Amino acid sequence: MALKIAVVGTGYVGLTTGACLAHLGHKVVCADIDPEKIASLRSGHIPIVEDGLTELVTQGLASGNLSFVVGSSGAVQDCEIAFLCVPTPQGDDGAADLSYVQAASEEISASLPFGAIVVNKSTVPVGSTKVVERSLQRPDISVVSNPEFLREGSAVHDFLHPDRVVIGSDNRQASLKVASVYDALSAKIIITDPASAETIKYAANAFLATKLSFINAIAAICEGVGADINDVVSGIGSDTRIGANFLQPGPGWGGSCFPKDSRALIKIAEDADYNFDLLKGVITVNNQQFDRVTEKICLAAGGSVSGKIVAVWGLTFKAGTDDLRDSPSLQIIQRLLHLGAIIQAFDPTVTSHRIGLNQEIQIAETAVKCAQNAEVLVVLTEWSEFTKIDPSVVRTVMSGRTIVDGRNLLDRSAWQEAGFTHLGIGR
Incomplete structure (x- = not known):
């Protein structure tokens, strides 16, 4: 009706x-x-x-x-x-x-x-x-x-x-x-009832954020012990009690919902006389992930990014949207700028500076132009079009030969064959 x-x-x-x-x-x-x-x-x-x-x-x-x-x-x-x-x-x-x-x-x-x-x-x-x-x-x-x-x-x-x-x-x-x-x-x-419906929304987003922080923590362990996070995800995600959704490691989580809703649920818990240490830990791990990826980029640049060009593919908090709110990419870029990096960035939905973008970020017209003279290329948003870019073309414009793939998006073998060192998350 x-x-x-x-x-x-x-x-x-x-x-x-x-x-x-x-x-x-x-x-x-x-x-x-x-x-x-x-x-x-x-x-x-x-x-x-x-x-x-x-x-x-x-x-x-x-x-x-x-x-x-x-x-x-x-x-x-x-x-x-x-x-x-x-x-x-x-x-x-x-x-x-x-x-x-x-x-x-x-x-x-x-x-x-x-x-x-x-x-x-x-x-x-x-x-x-x-x-x-x-x-x-x-x-x-x-x-x-x-x-x-x-x-x-x-x-x-x-x-x-x-x-x-x-x-x-x-x-x-x-x-x-x-x-x-x-x-x-x-x-x-x-x-x-209304209280249960309202709680369901916050609980759902908090749980999804928890899964993402958990898998990023496991990815850190994988890097330390020599395990492959892709195989680990396949193994644990095949368990129907766990499921494979939201077990994709990355540069951290963000967007318009997870950060806001997680903090709001902590406040709701405080008002209900419950100290939600678990969810506080989820947020802490996420902030640590921003720091870990930043450190990985610095090491890829020889230990310091000061005065060096870092090319960044992806600015939005995820692919398929033009939303920059609480984007992990921007969190990491801000840390790199603080360390003295020169940031050249490309995103298919961002053609010029707008609210939420640091004016120090140089916006490139294409992904290849973004990599011009870059010491390191970093993938921070999982736009599928990045997978279609020819590594050999990128090689002709970059000064460095290192990729930090924060989304484990690119074909590692193809980029290695083109002469690049490919550094992923948990691999």
Whole structure:
């Protein structure tokens, strides 16, 4: 059954949610406070890099199932369900800042139809449904938690093919109404209370971060004892109790979710009188990984990078997105700059300096130009196009002959045959 849905916020989560819900046949109105952004979206221009999203927005606009308006009040006035997809930035103490959630709730309160449902899609701490209820001051409105589990770069696929849909509410009928939004998907529906739904989101991201820190720690051991991390991952990942997902060693983890959510869960634990030393250790290991990769690069440059050109392939926190937030690449670059390195970088989504990029980074037009006169070449984002670059061509422009492959992405044999020393993670 098609529902009338409002989506408040058109960031990564909001825009993907709106476009996918329209694709499922619902009538969706997405709202944002930025008039220029709304005008751009109405013309079908997508401001982010996300596989398949442009096509869904274009289809939604053409079918009439998707529209964009300035201001959330206009979006919700005829809706049955309103999804809140607004930012929840981190405060100085690690807690999520709910000011945007509260402001959005207050703004839509007077415009919501009687008996509508408000859904928290944003990642919010336990108890946030009560915060929204207080901000709305509408006893006829049910507030439901429905956390997102979208990975940047594959958000559309994740939305349309979810492992599960989590819905938390004290109102059974409201839960079932929200569940009906996903009727077209063959997904497992988990209906629970709001606190459990909110905890599930944080626990999931914290556990995934734990797996990544664990495998990076094992990779460090592999380097010390002469083991191959690829074989180790194959061996332990074949155990169905463990699984192979999120056991890929790398330069560290980052992005818009894991760092923020991990610190937020530590704060939630503190407020619940629990000292979450395990998760603190996960964060510590991740910071150590940034340092370890930086040290590996320095050793590859002869012990020091001061005054030397280091070529970096990849700036975004992962492939398939243009998001630079808390990128491991930028964490390592910042350390290298502090040590006096000259950084030349290439990323297929970064053509010029923008917010989040140190002005000292020299942006190259191509991956090969990035390697010009470099002492060391470092791979920090797993863009597949890097695997298609001819090592012999890179050799003609580099001054050094060492690759630090922070993603174990490149064909080691091919680069060695071209005369390079290939240093991976855990190998």
